[in-house]
Amino acid sequence: MGFDQRIAVVTGGGQGIGAAAALDLLDKGARVAVLDLDCAPLTQQLAAHPDMAARCLRVPGDCTDAAVVSAFFGQVEEDIGPVDILFNNVGQSARERGGLFVESQETVWRFVLEVSLLTTMRASRRIAPGMKARGFGRIVNMSTDAAFAGDVGLADYAAAKMGVVGFTRSLARELAPHGVTVNAVCPGAIRTRAHDKLKPEVLKRIVADTPAGFVGSPQDVAAAVRFLASEEARFITGQTLLIDGGRWML
Template identity: 40%
Template structure:
């Protein structure tokens, strides 16, 4: 059944692939991103809103506008994320640590807090949070990112328990190394080393993640909640 979906960080990479796949499944898709004005997304075949999802007041205001413009959101995909890598003994408390926690973890609370009351009233909802292999095993130079992504898993499991009786399923997807703007910013030698350690012999593609999200967003996933779906090519078993 077609629903209305919201994808955070939907302008490029994994988020753009998720938005496209959900549209192909017939859903009415809305994206939010901090850089809509510079990405050309306003010309695409979905609605796009500029939003810094780390700021609760802004999320509350914009999501109210989103639902007023086109109807309630039943599928929420929390994909927005940033990296600010550095060794923990050199990590800046604000520009590296807090910035990553706010965008990668607090943003999921912000969107869930604003949209879940409506989902509860309607008795149906899907929440899919994009975690990471780094949240499962840790990563040198990514204490901030790994902490946020691990926190997202705990957050997801908790809200899954809270919302299971209301027809709302909450799950995580934990991608491994995916071809995306985020991984393309890695040093080439580091990326080659990671790719060499993937048993299936390649980096993942954004569509690999989008396909999992599409299933978790569907009516067929009504008995799946509180789970972490790893998609890492066998790199972490």
């Protein structure tokens, strides 16, 4: 799965799964651009790999700000070139503001929908026309197995991420005739800083419900993203891949 000459964008790629995917693609030869509020963790990891660091554009910015996103993609196209691969990784649950839906606040729902669904639509809208015109593209969207399992305390997050699944399928059908694939990955329990912010009872229940009996790593997700972004995955589109140790099976 060589990615020489390919240009990839990873939103929310400064740490966790996004950083793992960025590093994985860089290791395979791609040039990668990252937009994240905090790119420092990725920069620290790249310190030992100057060749990879030279091929990685890191831009600090808020993925929920439409103006920031537009400027970022403009910079990528001017400095590196047209985007071949887009990993819409950015997103999060309500975390410490989460809880039972009957006790929830609409302001929290709107935040979760914005960061976990609208960011995916916004970035895809920005790069899909170019991919369509060039006859090639790979879009991989981040969802979650919580959208399928319907975990208590994650109603807004599950709604947003099931929205990502529906968006993935519709966009995949639209772009398939033009050489562009669109797929979604749905991680389960993955060792990230964000995952550590889940309420202990939620995390304990998720791990207990995982047949594999352990929490996965960001690299487990990055490997799946790399495959879906590859030439080998040209006949796979509109699909949803759960990476969750068997917690939910399609």
